[in-house]
Amino acid sequence: MRLQLYDVESSTKTTILNYCSYVQWVPGSDVVVAQSRNNLCIWYNIDAPERVTMFPLKGDIVDLERNDGKTEVIVSEGVNTVSYTLDEGLIEFGTAIDDGDYHRATAFLETLEMSTETEAMWKTLSRLALEARQLHIAERCFAALGNMAKARFLHETNAIADQAAQEHGGDGTDHYLVRARLAMLDKNYKLAEMIFLEQNATEEAMDMYQELHMWDECIVVAEAKGHPMLDKLRRGYYQWLLDTQQEEKAGEVQEGQGDYLAAISLYLRAGLPAKAARLAMSRDELMTNGDVINRISTALIRGELYEQAGDLFEKVGNPQKALECYCKGSAFLKAVELARLAFPAEVVKLEEAWGDHLVQQKQLDAAINHYIEARCSIKAIEAALGARQWKKAIYILDLQDKQTAAKYYPKIAQHYAALQEYQVSFPFCTYIQGCPVPGAESSTCSC
Numbered sequence: 001m002r003l004q005l006y007d008v009e010s011s012t013k014t015t016i017l018n019y020c021s022y023v024q025w026v027p028g029s030d031v032v033v034a035q036s037r038n039n040l041c042i043w044y045n046i047d048a049p050e051r052v053t054m055f056p057l058k059g060d061i062v063d064l065e066r067n068d069g070k071t072e073v074i075v076s077e078g079v080n081t082v083s084y085t086l087d088e089g090l091i092e093f094g095t096a097i098d099d100g101d102y103h104r105a106t107a108f109l110e111t112l113e114m115s116t117e118t119e120a121m122w123k124t125l126s127r128l129a130l131e132a133r134q135l136h137i138a139e140r141c142f143a144a145l146g147n148m149a150k151a152r153f154l155h156e157t158n159a160i161a162d163q164a165a166q167e168h169g170g171d172g173t174d175h176y177l178v179r180a181r182l183a184m185l186d187k188n189y190k191l192a193e194m195i196f197l198e199q200n201a202t203e204e205a206m207d208m209y210q211e212l213h214m215w216d217e218c219i220v221v222a223e224a225k226g227h228p229m230l231d232k233l234r235r236g237y238y239q240w241l242l243d244t245q246q247e248e249k250a251g252e253v254q255e256g257q258g259d260y261l262a263a264i265s266l267y268l269r270a271g272l273p274a275k276a277a278r279l280a281m282s283r284d285e286l287m288t289n290g291d292v293i294n295r296i297s298t299a300l301i302r303g304e305l306y307e308q309a310g311d312l313f314e315k316v317g318n319p320q321k322a323l324e325c326y327c328k329g330s331a332f333l334k335a336v337e338l339a340r341l342a343f344p345a346e347v348v349k350l351e352e353a354w355g356d357h358l359v360q361q362k363q364l365d366a367a368i369n370h371y372i373e374a375r376c377s378i379k380a381i382e383a384a385l386g387a388r389q390w391k392k393a394i395y396i397l398d399l400q401d402k403q404t405a406a407k408y409y410p411k412i413a414q415h416y417a418a419l420q421e422y423q424v425s426f427p428f429c430t431y432i433q434g435c436p437v438p439g440a441e442s443s444t445c446s447c
Contacts, residue, residue: 020036027066029094029098030097031044031090038057042086047120059078060075071088089112090121093109102128122145129141133173135157139155157185160172160175161175164178180208206222206233241253247266247267254266260285263276264276273300273308277296297321307329309325310323310325310329310331310334314334323335323342323346332350335354348373352374354370359379365387377400
């Protein structure tokens, strides 16, 4: 049978063995022992089911005994019985965790060499220690894991907590700075901000966001509290964006502050002419600025964003340029709609060009109607035949003179004759060379 671990809290199942003949908890711990074919499988930390210790077996597990601080797996190997002793230190870790004795758990782990199992246990202990606000133990865990950034951050936090404990009693973890730093460690920056602002510690909240380069949030806090350094903050943020070559974000900042010309210049520097065009088309005062429109349209055409350039030219009342751009960008729907209003004589040519474009894109079926609109019957017939739209091809052929249509009849006749639909194929059949119908090349054609 498969062995599955069910997480009661999240209601999720995880398959940890695809084949299992024995499984049991070690009494008084969270350690699991199982057998999978010829392997003894041990999970010293079930919170990390992917971390499994395996040993080869020759027989079958029959029992699990724990006496006098010693845990043994009893294995039957034919006429003999063999016992395998488990690592009591690792088992004791789980027991200490269950008892909430994190100091004892740390002591056990410090006696062990680093391995995949002990690494998983250090991670589990770090998480539980943070939840219980046993910050010195959490600092030790992160140091053991080699996460020096978190270890240093917790070391500084412990110093604040120890000082608060000396001044106000308790363990110091209720001090607002400690609570805020723990929220930051959990990446819950909004909670940290709320803790700071509850204590009217606006500067600390702003410093937190500046250190994390979360300038938008920093400026929001400064605005909400009417901070006197708000303008300096905005200038510093803008300069930092420019220094780090984030022209797009700098443009968004300028757009938000109403400096649209500066925003457009930054968007163009960032190689985002489409974004500059969107802003220009949303502001009437920019649409009358010929220099701005010229710069944006030049950048759009250079970037081969012809459809957006067409939209811009249409918006400023230059339909000729707009039509040219739509055609270059293969935006034929917009081109035809514009031509119907401004250049009715061009509609037929555009429909034919649209059909040609669709044929190049292998969309023969879609091209047929555009060729019909353009009165290009030959192209419409060839598109219909290429798309295997036989009925549509017949319909178009019926509207043509016999001389034009004659050369397409054999292909249609052969198609329907191959399907043995002779009643349909006969009107198009003129003793076709190579026709599959019996007697096709004689006067006794079975059609």
